[in-house]
Amino acid sequence: MAERYDHRELEPRWQRRWEEEGIYRAEVDWSKPKHYALTMLPYPSGDLHIGHWYAMTPSDARARWMRMKGYNVLFPMGFDAFGLPAEQAAVQRNIHPAKWTWANIERMRRQLRSMGAMFDWRREAITCDPSFYRWTQWLFEKFYEAGIAYRGEALVNWSPTLQTVLANEQVIDGKDERTGQPVVQKLMEQWFFEITRYAEELLDFEGLDWPEPVKAMQRNWIGRSEGAEVVFRTEGGDELPVFTTRPDTLWGATFMVLAPEHPLVDGVTTPDRRAEVDAYREQTARRSELERMEEGEKTGVFTGGYAINPVNGERIPIWIADYVLLSYGSGAIMAVPAHDQRDFEFARKYGLPIVPVIQPDDGEPLDGATMTEAYVGPGVMVNSGPLDGTRCTEAKGRENPSIAAAIDWLVEHGVGREAVGYRLRDWLISRQRYWGCPIPMRYRRDGTIEPVPEAELPVVLPEDVEFTGRNPLAEHPEFVQTVDAEGRPARRETDTMDTFVDSSWYQYRYLSPDYDEGPFDPEEAAYWLPVDTYTGGAEHATLHLLYTRFFTKAMRDLGIFDETAEVMRRHGRDPDSLFDEPMLQLRNQGQVLGEERPGDVVHVVGRWRGETLVAESVRVDEHADPADADGVIVGEVMRRVENVLQVRVDDRLVTVEVPEDAVVEIPGIPGDNDVTQIRHHLEVQRMSKSRGNVVNPDELVEAYGADTVRTYLMFAYDWEKGGPWDSRGILGTRRFLDDVHRIGTERYVPKDVSEEATARLRRRVHQAIRKVDADMEAFKWNTAVATLMSLRNDLLEALRSGSVSADAWDEAVKTLLLLLAPMAPHLTEELWRGLGFDESIHLQPWPEFDPEVAREELVTLVVQVNGKVRDRLEVPADADAEAVEAAALSSERVRRWLETGEVRRIVARPPNLVNIVVG
RNA sequence: GCCGGGAUGGCGGAACGGAAGACGCGGCGGACUCAAAAUCCGCUGGGCGCAAGCCCGUGUGGGUUCGAAUCCCACUCCCGGUACCA
Known part of the structure; x- marks a missing residue:
């Protein structure tokens, strides 16, 4: 009798041994x-x-x-x-x-x-x-010297909860991605990395084997759009550049909108509009991004100022509105309400003129007074001076004839140029936090900045700090007070870097x-x-x-x-x-994800108070007898919040309140029971402590062994997809490894050796090598493990029948262990050494696949009549079209179907399939 | 709204345009046992049929094809990303 598979003893033993022998040390070796x-x-x-x-x-x-x-x-x-x-x-x-x-x-x-x-x-x-962080600082300084790291003022995301700023990438729906707390926009001076310098190159994924969705998300995030920069002028003569993807609609611009924070707002505001403009700007500053987004309707105020449209010299009013963002483009737009939905809504609300410049191909000419939404489709340019008659398609950028014509016109007349805009902003890396890499900069007395000399790196985080909720570095005098390169007093930067x-x-x-x-x-x-x-x-x-x-x-x-x-x-x-x-x-x-779990079935007796049943007694009861009296219900507990249960009775949910003095009985839990011990139904969801659906890997390792946990995780899901945990499913994987253990330790005794069974086992072994190899390459662990489980089934069958040669058995066992070694490294090592090998299985070469041995000799020929399977025949693997056709037509079962009509066509795909078309 | 991804037995999941459901979980039946667990053997998509066998079946509706889970068109639902980006 073979010894038993004791993972608790075996796994730590091999881990120690590998460590001692250093078999996983990776050394540079140019010969490999x-x-x-x-x-x-x-x-x-x-x-x-x-x-x-x-x-x-x-x-x-x-x-x-x-x-x-x-x-x-x-x-x-x-x-x-x-x-x-x-x-x-x-x-x-x-x-x-x-x-x-x-x-x-x-x-x-x-x-x-x-x-x-x-x-x-x-x-x-x-x-x-x-x-480590010495070199993070060193890299920061290199970036600083090259101008990639810079200190600049910008509207940034400030989290009042965390008392720090955050990168755009860390803000989702106006909330901090970690805590879900709202974020406000603040104009602050901060450290940035100029990632936008690489916007174009980051769009190029040439030669990268990356998942399409990741590439698409990055492309969207970078958000490249082609268009033009057009220079408007205020009546005061200030240049007011705008970025637009639709320069062809310039002749339809009827007003301009600046971001409330735009630096030119002060200059264009007339005295009579001052109070209103200031009030609007203040309101914008106070509101969080979230509030701004929740407000469905666009708001804005007129500044009293005007700008000149460079294409036709027209005088158009300048407004401010928070739907224009300071951080995109130039923070100012030309508004073309006839052909942009946002501008349209704004114009309608404030009674601004709407001038169509694209005539749709079919239908009535557009009328600014009666339009109900902006027209964004194709057509022909009208009311656009030199562009009149030009075709406007749905293409973007220069692909669109009207846009191309507009850009050429702008360049020719010196009022604009072709331009590309990106949604991507520079990476804000300052954090007003303690536990991060200090930014190795200091401020001289004159306000200028200098990097800490390389020889002084790293700038080490002081340990004697107090945590009050604000940045402790700023309140640590010995850290803050330093000297510059000339020995004059200087102030150290107290921001640390984003951990990314x-x-x-x-x-x-x-x-x-x-x-x-x-x-x-x-x-x-x-x-x-x-x-x-x-x-x-x-x-x-x-x-x-x-x-x-x-x-x-x-x-x-x-x-x-x-x-x-x-x-x-x-x-x-x-x-x-x-x-x-x-x-x-x-x-x-x-x-x-967490495992689905049924809730307890409870038998509740109580009194109705409206829709709520106030319980006198609650009994957890596996034998759910249907309720027959008033004030009695039986059902599964779907949810529990404090002492209130949601119980599913038939198809509806009944709310049950369990007062302090109600009797709670749970037969499975000895002693006095209370309502918090009742288990509620758990849906498949992300694991979290509060849901109580986390599985602890340490416990699994203890119970089943690391090899089982590893193999199960590879077997149970499509790896790129994941799925719910299944606490019973892991037993199947453990049984698999138990079987492998038995196969690896049992002495095989050939009994009725047959050449056919031997060849079949060898064929399966070599097919498995091919399959597992391809699956490992493709990250398809689940089918790789499934293949090995099948091989296990074949070996158990051979063990029972004794029908394969001793050599074939040995080859199969050895191969099974080698193929399984990457997934279950401990067990396979144990069994490998047990077979008498001195060197670790993890230093062995991957088994070689022999196509000759793997080749099937007989295959199943499927015979279809009009696409439906009517018979299956055994034919030689090298049968040709003629042979399979003949075999198909001579099948008794098939013949019966041929009588229903005339044979019109025979499609043969030797050696697996013949389809006979009868009609 | 826009951009991705997905939908296959009771469950997780397999299937070069050619046998739908590999492998496993669960379930059912049997063996072993005083009994249970463990283990072992067999069956297991649905329906009709004594049986041979037949019909239906990959979210829905259409199409291409000798043949569609797979390709095309339209739609439904679910998941992820993003959202005044001019």
Whole structure:
């Protein structure tokens, strides 16, 4: 009898042994092809979530597979350790953020090790470690010297709750994406990265194997639009440039609108309008983005000033309105109410003229007085002087003849130029927070700025700080007070960087986390870069993934990879275009959701008070006898809020109030019961502590083993999609590994060996190699595991019958273990060594697929009549069209159907299918 | 509104334009057991039929094709992104 599969003993043992033997150490070796596999680094929140396992263990399996395929694989891990939760812990629980973070890292490292992943821990990088953030600061200074990092004034998103500013990418629906608290717009001086410098290049995904949705989201976020810049003038003579995508409609502009914060507003406002304009501007400043959006109707006020339309010299009024944003284009628009819905609504509300300049192809000429909405379709230009008669299509930019004609006219007359606008704004990186990378700048007494000299880096976060809710750095005199390069008193910058700055370059620090002559060692970088495969959540599409692309491009342009390129050339590797993009291949995993759970069935006796049943007694009862008396209901508890239950009775929900003195009986829970112990129905939703539907990976590892958890997560879902957790489903995976354990330890005794059964098993083995290999390549772990389960079924069958040769059995077992090794590294290692091999299974080459052995000799021929399957026949795999046709026509079952009419056509697809068309 | 993605048994999910439902969960029946659990064996999309077998079936409606879950058109619902972007 074989020994039992004891994962509790076996898994830690192999983890220790691998560590001791250092089998996962990744060393530069120019004689081997490299593969840099990377999975998004976690925030050290304190506990590893099942989502981390779902993201990381399949990525680990793929990295292992690449290694067995002969690649030298780097698969590092680290922590994105700066960020707000640490400060919140400090305020709430009086623990220093550093202490809290480092304790969490310690704990999570242990949990990560329990995965049995091939992380090379010598390459661990932790963003809050001074040895890391020294180089974040160094990069900031390089960006500063190049003008990519700058201090500027802009309308920024200020979160009163967090007492800090946020990047555009962190604000969703006018609310902070983390806390859901509203954000207000404030004009503030802050640090920015000039990501817009790369807007055009960031739109180019050439050569990147990235998911289409991620590319689309980035394109939308960047929001390129083609048009023209047209220079209007105020009556006072000030230039008032506007950006428009429809320069062809310039002749229909009947007014202008400036953003309330626009610098020219003061100049154009006439004394009689001053009070109203100021009031409107103040109101705009006070309202949050959210309030502005909720207000459906457009508002605005007339400034009293006028501008001259450069195309026809017409005098048009200048308004201000908050539907025009200061941060897009020039913060001013020309309004063409006849052909822009926003302008139309505004014009109608305030009685401004509407002049159509496009005549639709069919129907009556447009009349500004009677139109009910803006016309945005195709037609012919009218009322437009030189453009009259030009065709207007629905195409954008120069593709549209009328727009092309308008741009040419503007250029010719010197009042405008072709222009491209982007929705993307510069990346606001200042945060008025403590737990982030300090911005290494200081302000001299004269107000000018200087970077902290490189030799003084890093600017270290002081530890003796107090947390009051405001930025503690600003209130720390020893930190703030410093001296400039000349020794004169200076003030230190107290803002820290957005944590997305840290994760924008961490993939480079992994290469050499201890290197102290630069952010990374060119000798390592030349071999490992770029990242070949990157995996992580799609929620980072417009945040991290856009930022890190920008970072790499900026670093490239600043020459930070020059030395690396030199080393590459020395080794005969062409560095051309290798530093344009950080990650060549990207894949997103989905999310593991909480499990659906039925609620308790309760038997409630009480009194009706309106629609509510006030309970006298509540009994949890599995045998749901139907209720027959008044004031008695039986049903499943769907929801519970405090002491109020929603019980489903037939198809409706009954509200049950359970007063303090009601009797609650739950047979399954001994002792006195109360209403909070009643289980309510749980729907499939994201896991969260408050919903009580989180699954704890540590407990799963304890109960089933890391290999089972890994394999189950790979088997249960389409990885890119995710889905609900199934606590019974994991048992099937454990049974699979139990069977593998049995197959790997049982002595096989051939009994009635048949050549046919032997050949069949060998065929299945080689088909499995092909299938698993293709699936690993394509991130289709679920079908890879399914293939191995089938192979398990074949082996169990062989074990029962003893019908295969000993050699075929050995080959099959060995192959099963090798193919399963990336998914279940501990068990396969144990069984492999048990078979007598001295070297780790994880150092073995991936099995070779033999097409000769995998080839089927007999295949099933499906015979259809008019597309419906009428018979299945066995034919040789090499049967030709004639042979399969003959076989099909001679089938007894098929013949009966042929009698219903004449054979009109026979479609043969040998060797699998024949379709006979009868009519 | 706009841009993506999706909808297949009771459930998770498989299916180069060619056998729908691989693999697993659950369910049902049987073996073992005093019994239960575990384990093992068999069945398991729906309907009709004693059976051979037949009919229906991949969100809905149409189309292309010898043949459609797969391609095309229109629509419904769900999920994600984005939203005065001039």
